[in-house]
Amino acid sequence: MTSRSLYRRALGVATGIALAGTLLTQGASPAPVAAQAAEPPTCGAPGGEAAGTTWAVDADNLRVDDPQETRRRRRWDEVYIANVSFRSTPGVAGSTEVCLANSRYKLSSVGPAVENHAIRDEMGRVEFPDVTMRDLVDIVVEDANPEIFGTFTLVFEQDNTPSSAINGLLRDIRDTARREIAALVEPMDLFDSTNLDLAALAELDPENTEELLEQVGFDPSQLAADMERTAERVEDRVMPRLGERLRIFFRSRFNPDDLIGFKVNLFVALTPELGELPPLLQPFAEQLATVSENVAATIDTELAEAVGPGDGIARLLAERSYPLEFRGSDATYTLDYRVEALEPEPPVVLF
Numbered sequence: 001m002t003s004r005s006l007y008r009r010a011l012g013v014a015t016g017i018a019l020a021g022t023l024l025t026q027g028a029s030p031a032p033v034a035a036q037a038a039e040p041p042t043c044g045a046p047g048g049e050a051a052g053t054t055w056a057v058d059a060d061n062l063r064v065d066d067p068q069e070t071r072r073r074r075r076w077d078e079v080y081i082a083n084v085s086f087r088s089t090p091g092v093a094g095s096t097e098v099c100l101a102n103s104r105y106k107l108s109s110v111g112p113a114v115e116n117h118a119i120r121d122e123m124g125r126v127e128f129p130d131v132t133m134r135d136l137v138d139i140v141v142e143d144a145n146p147e148i149f150g151t152f153t154l155v156f157e158q159d160n161t162p163s164s165a166i167n168g169l170l171r172d173i174r175d176t177a178r179r180e181i182a183a184l185v186e187p188m189d190l191f192d193s194t195n196l197d198l199a200a201l202a203e204l205d206p207e208n209t210e211e212l213l214e215q216v217g218f219d220p221s222q223l224a225a226d227m228e229r230t231a232e233r234v235e236d237r238v239m240p241r242l243g244e245r246l247r248i249f250f251r252s253r254f255n256p257d258d259l260i261g262f263k264v265n266l267f268v269a270l271t272p273e274l275g276e277l278p279p280l281l282q283p284f285a286e287q288l289a290t291v292s293e294n295v296a297a298t299i300d301t302e303l304a305e306a307v308g309p310g311d312g313i314a315r316l317l318a319e320r321s322y323p324l325e326f327r328g329s330d331a332t333y334t335l336d337y338r339v340e341a342l343e344p345e346p347p348v349v350l351f
Contacts, residue, residue, distance in 0.1 A: 272296035
C-alpha cells in the first residue's frame with residue numbers, strides 16, 4: 001500500500017471518529033453547568049465620590065394573583081421585569097443619572113394563581129451607591145439638599161417581541177426619563193441660605209421655636225410642599241410621557257409582549273435625625289430635633305399621598321418592605337419589595 005493510500009485511509013478513519021463523536025455528543029444530555037449569580041445593576045451618581053451608603057431597591061418575589069395565559073393557551077405565563085433607575089439632587093445641575101437594567105432572564109411557567117416566584121437580583125434589584133442622608137441643618141445651613149432616587153419598574157409577559165426591540169424601547173424610556181427628571185428636579189431651590197445670619201441666633205430665646213424658624217427664614221411646610229410637588233410631577237408628567245412611549249411601541253407590533261404594568265418607586269434621602277450642629281445652633285438642639293422630626297413626618301405623609309397606589313410609592317428613604325400590584329392585559333401580579341441599606345464589605349486581609 002502506497003504512502004498516499006495510507007494517508008487517505010488514516011484521514012477517513014479520523015473523519016469517521018470525529019463524526020461519530022459529534023453524533024454522540026448531540027444525542028446526549030449536556031453536562032450541567034453551575035449557575036453563576038450575576039451582580040445586581042447599579043446606578044451611580046454622575047461624578048460622585050466614594051462616600052455615603054449603598055442602598056438597594058429590591059423586588060425579590062413575584063406572586064401570581066391572576067395568570068394570563070391559562071385563558072388563551074395551555075401554558076403558564078412567562079414574566080420578565082425591567083428597571084429604569086434614576087437619581088437627581090435638587091438645585092444641583094448635572095446631578096441627574098438614569099440607568100437601564102434589563103435582564104431578559106424570565107420567570108418561566110409562572111402559575112397557577114397565588115404562587116410565589118423568587119426574582120433574581122440581576123432582574124429585580126437595583127443598587128444606588130454613595131447615597132448621603134441629609135438632615136434639616138444640611139438643607140438650611142449647608143445648602144446640601146437630599147437626593148431623590150428610585151426606579152420605574154416595568155413588568156412584561158413574554159410573547160413574540162424581539163429582545164432588540166425591547167432594548168430599544170427601554171433606551172427610549174431611559175432617555176425620556178432623564179430629560180424629564182433633570183428638568184423637574186435640578187432647578188428646584190429648597191432653601192436659600194445666602195442671607196442666613198447664624199450670629200443673630202445667639203440673641204434668640206432657645207425655647208422659642210417659632211422665632212428660631214422665622215430668624216432662619218425657613219418654612220417647614222414649604223419644604224414638605226416642594227417634596228410633594230416633585231412626587232406629583234413624576235406621577236402627572238413623567239409617568240404619562242413614559243406611558244405614551246409604551247403605547248406607541250406596542251401598537252406598532254403584531255402579537256407583542258404584553259405590558260402588565262409599570263410603577264415608580266421614589267425615595268428622598270432625608271433623615272429626621274440631626275447630625276452635629278454648628279456651635280451657634282447647639283443651644284437650640286432640643287428644639288431643632290423636634291422641628292426636624294415634625295418636618296420629616298410631614299414630608300413622608302405628603303409623599304405617600306402624592307403618588308397613589310395605582311402608580312407606585314413615594315416615601316422618605318428608610319428600610320422598609322411593601323407590595324405593589326401590577327394589573328393589565330388580563331393578568332395580575334404582586335411584586336414584594338425591600339428597601340435596605342447595605343453594610344460595606346470588610347477589607348480583604350492577605351496573609
